Amino acid sequence: MIAAKKVPGKFNIEMFDDVPVLQRKWHAGLRPGERLPRYEDVMLGSLGRLADHIVLLKDNNEALEVSRTGRFIQKWLEDDRWDIPLSALSPDCATALGEAAASALRNSRPYPTVAHRVRDGLVQTYDILALPTFSRWGGTLIGVYVNERAPQYNLLDAIFSTTDEGVLSLATIRDAAGQPFDFQIVHHNQGASRLLKLPSTELQWRRLSAGGNLLCLPEVTERLLGVINGGSRDQFEVDSDDRNLRLGVTAFGDILSLTVSDVTALKRREASFRLLFDNNPMPMWVFDAETTGFLSVNDAAVQHYGYSRATFLRMKLREIWPEDEWVPHNQALQQVGDVYHSGRNWRHLKADGSEIEVLTFGRRVAFDGRDGFLVAVVDITERRKAEARIAHMAHHDGLTNLPNRERYQDRLKQALEQSQPGNKPVAVLCIDLDLFKNVNDSFGHPMGDRLLKAVADRLRSEVRGNNLVARLGGDEFAVVMASDVSPNEASDYAARLIKTLSATYNLDGIEVVVGASIGIALSPGDGDTSEELMRNADMALYRAKSDGGGVHRFFEREMDRQAQKRRDMELDLRRAFANGEFELHYQPLVDLAADRISGFESLLRWRHPEKGMISPADFIPVAEDIGLIVSLGEWVLREACTEAAKWPADVKVAVNLSPVQFRSRSLVQVVVSALAHSGLSPLRLELEITESLFLAETEANLAILHQLRELGVSISMDDFGTGYSSLSYLRSFPFDKIKIDRSFVKDLAERSDCVAIVRAISGLGRSLNITTTAEGVETVDQLDWLRAEGCNEVQGFLFSAARPAAEVEALLSRFGRRASKAA
Structure with missing residues (x-):
């Protein structure tokens, strides 16, 4: 294009068209399949005057070099050299060219940008366009177009004219004797006009003695005269009704440079700071950052x-x-x-x-x-302090102030980690008090709490060094012995603890005696984690309690096997109940006087799909422990009543009850539901209990038994004679039947004491009008003895083992009974 003639003081508007012209030329030279156009297609030919505005840069993969420059470029660079590194140019120009060229190479596209150059306080703006091209001689050439965009402007003037601060120059006026007495404003910016609240025309050439603004105050003139006379500088503040101005003054011969700043907001913040600082209820101070x-x-x-x-x-x-x-x-x-x-x-x-x-x-x-x-x-x-108390409470027992379970586990883990390098044994002792429940029951829980505190004091006195004693809960305590302990040392220590804890306690004038049982596990043989050691020590404690208490026992692997067997049975039991693997078998009860079947005892059987029949002696205690016996017992009652309803009207069914079923407090409703569902008469249902039912919550259990009797249901005591207080139980409740335990029947023919016991129980039954039933009859001799001693009923293998419900009819027929369903 043809360049327009420049007008002095104006910038060349038509130059703005050069950039799009060059961009179109670059795109026109781009051939299909090529990443960049060729150098000769873009940079050679009809560039005309544009060639004066182009610098050709060569990319040699290490640094850019200046290959050729046009006349305008040489003037702009203030350098006419060719074939020199780009870095040899002035930094402002070199930086602008380098960044534009790098961006063009990175994107493989023309790259437009704007650059500024400052010379002697004058700022000039330039348009820059970098055009990457492919050279047939090898490598890449970048043609960079540069042209000025706008007129130059003075940087200092621009800064002073746009700053919020006021800037003034004052000329000193002297008297005939050469002494300064006044000042005249010879230069100012718009900020000064705004801060002094006077139009620019009124400020220019104004003498301070003429008045009309804050600079004309006598105290200001006095400070300015002091700066002129001293040839130094000064800073001070001037306050008016609504503003605070800060003045900075510097002397250059007879010319003063004066800056004016509005510090009103700052002074107000300082006042607020003083108010907040002095009257703040929070302690505060200011200190010198240096000293x-x-x-x-x-x-x-x-x-x-x-x-x-x-x-x-x-x-x-x-x-x-x-x-x-x-x-x-x-x-x-x-x-x-x-x-x-x-x-x-x-x-x-x-x-x-x-x-x-x-x-x-x-x-x-x-x-x-x-x-x-x-x-x-x-x-x-x-x-x-409060946090420390809370932290202490979080890791200590509130009653005894001993470490709690969480703190104990942390200490045990720490001891195990410290013992690993030398594989040194760590011992865990689980301690349980014997007969502690008797203290609570006899003297109340406050006395029990005082006893626990006394026990804790004795344990604390026996712990030394890195060892730790904790209360895990209830009357259960634990000790970790972390000092490379041997089995003998652990045994001696446990024996000493048992002796210490078993000594008499004097609590509020009352002498109390309890014992202690201890289970011991040692690492690494009994486990190398805190969880394993605690679990195994607990199993050893269970063994110690089972052996009568007052002793200590070490963990043995057989305990773990039994515990695993127990856990497996728990899982199998829950699955078996859900899958309907249980069934009822029935063993006949024979009336000796009538020589016929008077009823059947329903006995629960579990047919495991893999292990076959499992003995009730194995799974009933587990079902009781896990609470499954309640649901299982409800099913047994319903199933037995439903089956018995098919038998002759004078044949009863006996169902065993667990003490756990009484704790559910819904037993009466369960019995009523089973009878209603089956249509069986309550007079044909016998419920068998053991004397263990009377060991806890006797009054509540007696009330349930009386409710069942009111329904018409018969109540039998099973295994009579094997407990401690069977005779007193006969006084507590009018049983309908007592069953002589098989242990007395087994040796009737050989032992006279068994004969005496059977005779006594039979006589007791006749006196109290209670039916007596002998269990476990297996021989004719046993039957003859029982008949001779006056027993009413017998049951045992002599007549039949427990048989499935489908065989009940055959058993009735065998004893000459009609097996049709009762009307």
């Missing part, structure tokens, strides 16, 4: 620390720090920036020598012309 001396303290700091204000202001920070914290305090000061928030708790010393724990928050401030630091202090002494 660490206190510059100011508020009333709260004086009251809280106990130093007088005068004493405070003579002190340095170091004097309120404990000596052992001087180093970390100093390190924190060296790293502090403009804002500080303590990342840790610090200790401070009060005037009376006491220590407090604090958090500090700070901000750098200018204070009375000094670099200062404003600090606010939060006293967390009481909070830390």
Whole structure:
């Protein structure tokens, strides 16, 4: 295109069209399949005057080189050299060219940008366009177009004209004797006009003696005259009704350079700071950032620390720090920036020598012309004490103040970690008090709590070194022996603990005696984790309790096998109940006088799909422990009643009840539901219980038994004669039947004492009008003895083992009974 003629003072508008022209030329030279156009298609040919504005850069993969430059470029660069590194040019031009060329190469596209050049305070803006091309001689050439965009402007004038501060130049006016007495404004910016609230035309050439603005105040003139006479500089503030101005003055011969700043907002912030600082209830101070001396303290700091204000202001920070914290305090000061928030708790010393724990928050401030630091202090002494109490409570038992289970487990894990290098044994002792429940039942829980405290004191006195004793809950305690303990040492220690804990306790004048049982597990043989050792020590404790208590037992692998077997059975039981693997078998009860079947005892059987029939002696106790016996017992009642309803009307069915079923408190409703569902008469249902039912909650259980009797259901006591107080139970409840345990029947023919017991029970039954049934009859001799002693009923293998429900009819027929369903 043809260049338009430049007009002085104007910039060339048509030059803005050069950039799109060059971009179109670049795209026109781009051939299909090529990443860049060729150099000769873009840079050679009809460039005309544009060639004067182009610098050709060569990319040699290491650095850019200046290959050719046009006349305008040479003037712009102030350098006419060719074949030189780009870095040899002035930094401002080299940087602009290098960045444009790098962007064009990176994108493989023309790259337009804008650059600025400053010379002698004058700023010129340039358009730049980098055009990457492919050279047939090898490598890449970048043609960079440069042209000025707008007229130059003076940088200092621009800064002074746009700044919010007022800038003025004042010429000194002297009298005939050469003494300065007045000043005249010879230059100012718009900021000065705005701050002094006068139009620019009125300020220019105005003498200060003419008045009309803040600079004309006598005190201002006096300060200005002082600067002229002293040849120095000054800074001061001038206040009016609504504003505060800060003046900075520097003398250059008879010319004063004056800056005016509005500090109204700053002064108001300072006033607010003073108000917030002085009256703040939080201790606060300002210290010198260089000397660490206190510059100011508020009333709260004086009251809280106990130093007088005068004493405070003579002190340095170091004097309120404990000596052992001087180093970390100093390190924190060296790293502090403009804002500080303590990342840790610090200790401070009060005037009376006491220590407090604090958090500090700070901000750098200018204070009375000094670099200062404003600090606010939060006293967390009481909070830390409360946190310590809470932390102690979280890891200690509230009653005995011994470590709790969580603290014990942490200590055990720590002991195991420390023992690993030498594989040193760690012992775990689980301690359970014997007969503790009797103390609670006899004297009440407050007495039981006092006993636990006394036990804790005795245990605490027996623990030394790294060992630890804890209360795990209830009357269960534990000790970890962490000092490379041997089995003999653990055994001796356990024996000593049992002896110590078994000695008489005097509690409020009452002598109390309890014992202790202990289970022991040692690492690594009995486990190398805290969970394994605790579990195995607990199994050893169970063994000690089973052996009568008052002893200690070590863990044995057989215990673990039995425990695993027990866990497997628990899982199998739950699955078996859900899958309907249980069934009822029925063993006949034979009336000796009538020589016929009077009823059947329903007996629960479990047919495991893989293990076959499992003995009730194995699974009933487990079902009771896990609570499954309640649901299982409800099913047995319903199933037995439903089956018995098919038998002759004078044939009864007996169902065994577990003591656990009584604890559910819904047993009566379950029996009523089973009878209603089956249509069986209550008179044909017998419920068998054992004397263990009377060992706990006797009154509540007796009430349930009476409710069942009111329904018309018969109540039998099973295994009579094997317990401690069977005779007293006959006084507690009018049983309909007592069943003589098979252990007495088995040896009738050989042992006279068994004959005496059977005779006594039979006689007791006749006297109390209670039916007697002998269990476990297997021989004719046993039957003859029982008949001779007056027993009413018998059952046992002599007549039949328990048989499935489908065989009941055959059993009835065998004994000459009609097996049709009762009407």
